[in-house]
Amino acid sequence: MRFTVLALGVVGCSDPVKSTPLSRTERLDPASCASCHPSQYTEWAGSMHAYAAEDPVFIAMNARGQRETNGALGDFCVQCHAPVALAEGLTDDGTDLDSVEPSLRGVTCTACHQIDSVDGDHNNATTWIPDTFFRGSLDRPMPTPAHGHRDSTLHDRDALQSADMCGSCHDVITPAGIELERTWREWQSSQYSLSDARLQQTCGSCHMPGRDGRAAEVDGAPDRRIHSHAMPGVDIALTGFPDATNQRAMVQAALDSTVWLQLDVFDYGLGTGVTVSLDNVAAGHDFPSGSAHDRRAWVEVVARDATGTVLWSTGVVGEGVPLRDVMATDPELWWLGDRTATPDGNDAHMFWEVASIEEGGLAPPSRFRVDDPRYTEPHVTRTFDMGTVTPDTVEAAIHIRPVGLDVIDSLIDSGDLDPAIRDRIPTFTLDGSVTRWSATEATEEDSGQ
């Protein structure tokens, strides 16, 4: 009789798709999650977290880095790109990921949902415990025999601590001690990291937007406020990968609203000047961020006469042309992002060569008062002297490539990257930044029409 009651109790409680506990192998395999969490799995499967160890640029850069440092790089890359494979002892340095089951590569479900604590602020300083519990932020989760649940603020978008977990891999310090990637630190310096609920925006607030739905597709599961696991940023898949078109569209949408660009065209007596003002409005971190030393973001400004003839320009970068190549002929080029140098002061092309870094991204609104030395001005301007031209229109826009073509060319030249990848590097134009000044409209405004 007791067994009858017990059986009724379990079925009535959850009626799970998975009626037995997941084995250890199953818990490490994202496909095991798909039956009860299909939307989360589908979103994740097209994400850059799923792609982390498949990305040919990562594979090429790691291979070259291991070779050029005689293996000193060790697990530097793979600690975040394939943390489960590393923890399971399936790779030491990531050069042999081909031999690792795809389910154990990349940043998988277990890689995040079995992080038990964050012990530092960079290079995946976390404690990962592949036990029978998955960590999450569900209020009173549906019981399931598949796995246990541990409530965790690290996995709660509404908790500031959740940013610490993201930051553990999205801040990277090189073996040489260079703070190469600082997305978490940038966010920490912004008003969005304050505990004031009116200001607070965590990583998940923007990159994991909420929706009403079920956390698990099992009978009796309630509608909750759940969140997307697609997590778009700026990188996209460069090889065949699920949901690539949708991912690209999400990246484009996220970029479109990021930076507000304003133009002021003026006659200074001896010629015409144009002041371009940029405000990082929507990124809770710098723009660009992450591997900002490899990203290429820039400002394009073009002045034309009434016939459309270009009178003056900067930042006009042809399709397939590396930004670095344009610098030689475009001294006014406004490059947004980090510049890195080798010990002898030359441009560093690969991160293991970097001895110094000059930060050049657009900072988000700061948490500090204007008189605080840590205050950063989110409103950045640059004035260009267009000389004696009298433009009829001036148009400006911001473009970004997730990785510079000069970086890609270098990896191709070293034999580490398939040349076919080069044509797949996108150039995004931030639609919200596209701004046009017209002499006619300016005159009408001045005359109050």
Added chain:
Amino acid sequence: MALRRLATIAFLTAGCGAKDGDSGTYEATPSDAGCGGETVTVAPGLQVACTTGDCALEIVATDPAPPDRGDNTWTVRLVDNTGSDLPVKTLTTAPFMPAHDHGTVPADYAGTLSDSGWSIGPFDLFMPGLWELRTAARLDNNTDVAIVVAFCVEG
């Protein structure tokens, strides 16, 4: 034995114990995104008074409904205290997050008049939290009116 059975049932219920009292259903736990109680619920028919108090902005429709993260387009009309349409020459809006001191990209949007009212947008509400739709309208008689609709975008 009966006591033991009751205890077993009680234990199982506690294990399931995720249900709310008598309703027998789980409750969603929406995030208020730090908006507090300063907001209105934007829905068709809602009227928000002009700052001068002698007119109101009426929500005709929003897409999506209710307003949500991402691109939003609203249809509105400006009415007087009797609910009649006011003759509007121009209408512009600027979505803004007052706590953050930032708006959208671009910052403002000119309304376009259609049969159902003034259409504004699409504007990207890219962050959850308290947003204000700051609307300025110039009437045919060149009177300027302003309306602020404060609403919450859920996280």
